[in-house]
Every structure is written in structure tokens, then in C-alpha cells.
């Protein structure tokens with residue numbers, strides 16, 4: 001199938017081209033993101049392939065549909081950037097890669113926890129400058145601390161397994177209980193109880209209208225003072241301004257995020273020579289107890305390989321009229 005592949009970097013092109021060898025789809029790589037302005041690039045392509053920052057909203061879908069596109073192929077799991085109802089109304093099929101790096105994301109969340117706790121990001125710089133003072137580097141044992149996991153699907157469960165290995169107690173909140181998490185000794189509680197009793201809170205639920213700004217000023221009131229908050233899921237789970245206030249007051253002791261509500265203006269690009277206009281983001285970077293990575297939790301060789309393989313299997317399923325297990329509907 002002829003596929004317009006948007007938001008591609010050199011690493012995407014490398015992994016996608018390799019995985020496409022057996023399937024031989026006709027790929028045309030575009031560096032820009034898909035949105036209303038760039039949709040014209042996909043004219044006469046029956047399929048478009050997109051990632052997390054492409055804007056697959058109703059106007060974009062209408063433009064795509066009017067020029068022959070019938071398939072939107074997501075190279076990611078989250079689909080909050082796609083208007084599924086508009087796609088259904090226009091007869092456009094949407095498929096995704098539901099799991100490509102659950103270990104990678106959970107391991108990255110653990111990396112944020114360990115780095116923030118033991119201040120490894122600060123120690124790295126100090127030692128390079130010949131400063132071997134330990135002042136300000138005091139951490140805490142993870143053993144017997146309580147980790148609250150919000151969203152206990154694939155990634156949340158793996159995080160639970162890893163943290164159990166550190167000897168942590170697990171609290172969990174999800175709209176569905178995961179028996180595997182319970183088998184680890186994880187205890188499902190309501191959110192206020194999780195907020196009040198967790199030393200570390202890690203977010204692993206999808207971004208939906210219900211979870212938008214799940215961590216807001218009301219939630220911050222309920223949390224244990226000095227909590228470590230980790231978000232590797234989607235930026236808008238957190239009300240960043242409220243979290244900044246929580247950091248300033250000391251209610252939040254550490255913040256580790258791989259995602260940020262306005263990240264599409266920043267992440268995946270080298271802006272080191274530019275003046276960043278986002279004052280909220282810039283304020284976040286000034287805290288010594290905040291660690292930000294630019295949506296790299298998924299970024300392992302295994303993940304890029306899995307994304308590419310599943311992407312082409314999805315396209316082939318649709319092209320050959322098979323039921324695609326990874327289709328998503330409104």
C-alpha cells in the first residue's frame with residue numbers, strides 16, 4: 001500500500017525501511033508533522049502513518065478523506081491525538097501499536113525514580129567540576145516505601161513488578177483491577193487513599209477526559225508531603241501550574257516527567273539555539289528536584305523494531321481485508 005509516513009526522523013526511517021523489506025509497502029517519508037497544513041502532502045495516499053504529535057483532528061481527517069486516504073496508522077499506543085468519531089464518520093480505519101515498549105517505559109520510570117532520589121543528575125555535574133561534597137544529595141531507601149500506581153495495565157504492572165523487587169509496598173488505582181498486580185501484593189484503593197499514603201506516585205493511565213489534570217491542586221492537597229511524582233504517560237494528566245505551586249511549597253518533593261502538556265511545541269527537536277517561549281516549562285527546569293526527559297521512555301531498539309513490525313502487519317491486515325486486532329474505534 002502507498003503510505004505517507006509523517007513525523008519521521010532518521011531512526012524512524014531506518015527501522016521502518018528494514019521492517020518493510022518483506023511487506024514491500026510503498027513508503028514516502030515526510031519530516032513534518034501531519035496537521036491541517038501538511039495534509040496536502042498525503043494527497044492520493046490511501047494510508048498515512050503518524051506518531052504522537054501529529055494532529056489527526058476532524059479538519060485534518062476531512063482533508064485526508066477528500067484526497068483518498070482511508071487508513072490512519074498510528075506508530076504509538078496512545079490515540080488522544082486522533083478524533084476517532086470523525087474518522088468513523090468519514091469511513092477512515094484507525095490502527096495502532098498497542099504495546100511496543102512496556103518494559104522500556106517502566107524501566108525509564110524507574111530510572112527517573114532512582115535518579116531523583118539519589119540526586120544522580122546533580123552528582124554527575126558536581127563530580128565533573130571536582131565538587132565531591134555530599135550536601136544536598138541525601139536520598140531515602142526504596143525498601144518498604146509505598147509506590148502508588150495509577151493505571152495498572154501493561155506498563156503499570158511492570159513498574160509494580162520492578163518496584164516489588166526493591167521491596168516496596170504497592171498501592172494501585174485503576175478502573176479495572178489487574179489480578180497480576182494483586183498477585184504481587186498490590187492493594188487497590190480509591191485515589192484519595194493512594195494520594196495520602198504513597199511515597200512515590202507513578203502515572204500510567206491513558207489521557208482521557210476523565211484523567212485530564214488528574215493531578216491538580218485538589219489532588220496535591222491530598223498527597224503525602226514530600227511525595228515523588230512520576231509521569232511517563234501523557235503530559236496533560238498533570239496540571240503543570242498546580243504542580244509548580246506544589247514544588248514551591250515543598251508539598252511535592254520530587255517531580256520526574258517524560259511528558260509535558262505542551263510538549264508538541266518542544267519535544268523531538270533540537271531547540272538549543274532558540275529562545276524557548278514556554279515560561280511554565282522554563283520554570284520547571286529551574287527546580288533542582290525536577291527531572292525532565294523529552295518523551296524518550298519508549299525509545300529503545302526493541303521498541304522501534306516492534307513499532308515497525310506491528311505497523312506493517314496492521315497495514316497488510318487492512319490491505320488484504322483481514323480483521324485487524326489493533327483497530328481502534330470511537
Ligand code: NAD
Pocket residue numbers: 077078098099101102105150151152153154155156173174175176204205206207208210211232233234258259295296297298299
Ligand atoms: P494499557 O492500556 O495497558 O494500560 C492503561 C491502564 O489505564 C488500563 O489498565 C486502564 O484500565 C487504565 N485506565 C483507563 N482509564 C483510567 C482512569 N480513568 N483511571 C485510572 N486508570 C485508568 O496502556 P499501557 O501500555 O500501560 O500505557 C499506558 C500509557 O503510557 C499510555 O496510555 C500512553 O499514554 C503512555 N505511554 C507513554 C510512552 C512514553 O514514551 N512516554 C510510551 C508508551 C505509552
